[in-house]
Amino acid sequence: MYSLLFSLVIARIPAxxxxxxxxxxxxxxxxxxxxxxxxxxxxxxxxxxxxxxxxGLEFPGPLGLAAGFDKDAEAYEALGAFGFGHVEVGTVTGRPQPGNPTPRLFRLPADRAVINRMGFNNHGSQAAARRLRDRRPGVIVGANIGKTKAVPEEEAISDYVASARRLAPHADYLVVNVSSPNTPGLRDLQAVRRLRPLLAAVRAAADEASPGRRVPLLVKIAPDLADADVDAVADLALDLGLDGIIATNTTIAREGLRSAPELTAQTGGLSGAPLRERSTQVLRRLRSRVGDRLVLISVGGVENADDVWERLRAGATLVQAYTGMIYGGPLWAHKVHRDLARRLRGSAYATVQDAIGPRG
Known part of the structure; x- marks a missing residue:
């Protein structure tokens, strides 16, 4: 039913x-x-x-909603009710910003993919913190923070720190996003020499803002990193005592797409099915590198319960998706969890936790 609605109605309306x-x-x-x-x-x-x-949390299911959909922490309660095991809000920035000019979001149905160059459009971390301050229990909420475009690179750390201080008391975990391709210079922060002081400052700010409670801190990386750079970020995360890594964000690659050239030529980050192979490769590499010392959240090309199962067996602690919901509809997360439970009953494992793959 949703597939028919998508092709006849939704696909004809701007994304x-x-x-x-x-x-x-x-x-x-x-x-x-x-x-x-x-x-x-x-x-x-x-x-x-x-x-x-x-x-330090109990997730009701392994599949969560990736950052990018609920940018301003406006709908996380409803999204959790529709079947996601957790919801990651954001990316939010230290200052409000409108993002890039429209159009900036493009569907590629032939590839079951999306290209976006949204540019971190959001109302700022202060507004998101106000919405999260009075949230009711029931949905695990992570907060994804990024750099304000207008802030010069030499002030990037203070921009992230401002968001961390505002959100740490109200989020279940924090994510430092240094991997979106839509903010100029942002991906340069993935270089270890620049990433180390940034992550250390965010960790200190989160601790200061939430005394008596250690808020888990993760970093989100791009699929376009070279393998050696993936290893370097993994080593840094271990050295700094981070809680985990989210792999991966959108890609700037365009190989193997079937959609029309006017779509594939759009600038921005590509998400969806074409990321499946690279995202899984990065996951396997990270798990081999860090063993069981970090939580790994796998994102990219997750469309069904089989994809979630593959990521779990490859070492993902949790899995996230966004584009899969666009093509799967509002009941998609519920269906994936239902199918995953069936898959689990037919396996050698009693629980999802048991099925999580090699830890080194």
Whole structure:
């Protein structure tokens, strides 16, 4: 049914318009007393075998929503009710910013992919912190922070630190995003000599802002890093005592796409099915490098329960997706968790936690 609706109606509406309308509907659902609770009872993962213990938290299921959809922490409660085991909000920046000019979001249905050059459009970390301050229990929420475009590179650390201080008291975990291709110079921060002082400063700021509670800190990396650079980031994460790595963000590569040239030629980050192979390669490399010392969250090209299972067996502690929901519809996360529970019952493992693959 959703596939038909997508091809006949949704695909004919600009992607960013659909995104805005979806967020508006989710906010309305949250405003109706008791409705998200009812949806959660119907759609959220409930099988105890799906639970994953990580980052000092118990996730009801391994599949979460990646950053990029709920940029301003407006709809995380409803999104959790629709079946995601956690929701990562953001990317938010130290200052509000409009992002890049429109159009800036493009669907590639032939490749089950999306290209975006949104440019971290958001209302700023202070606004996101206000929304998270009074959140009710029930949904695990991570906060993804990035650099304000107008901030010069020499002030990048202070920009990240401002967001960390605001969000650490209210988020279940923090993610430092240095891997979006849509903010000039951002990916340069992945170089270890620049990443080390940034991560150390964010860690200190989070600790200072949330006394008595250590907020888990992760870093999100790009699929376009060379293998040696992936290893270097892994080593740095271990050295600094980070809690995990999210791999991977969108790619600037365009190899093997079937969509029309006017789509594939769009600048920005590519997400969806074409990332499956590289994202899994990076995951395997990271797990081999860090053993069981870090939480690894795998993102990129996740479309169904088989993809989630593959990532778990390759060493992912948790899995995230975004583009899969665009093509799979509002019940997609519920279906993936349901199918994963069936897959688990037919395997040699009693729980998802048992199925997580080699740790070195």
């Amino acid at each position: 960013e318009t659909v995104h805005r309308l979806t967020l508006r509907l989710l906010r309305w659902l949250q405003s109706v007393p008791g409705l998200t609770g009812l949806l959660r009872r119907m759609l959220a993962p409930r099988d105890p075998a799906l639970r994953v213990r990580a980052l």
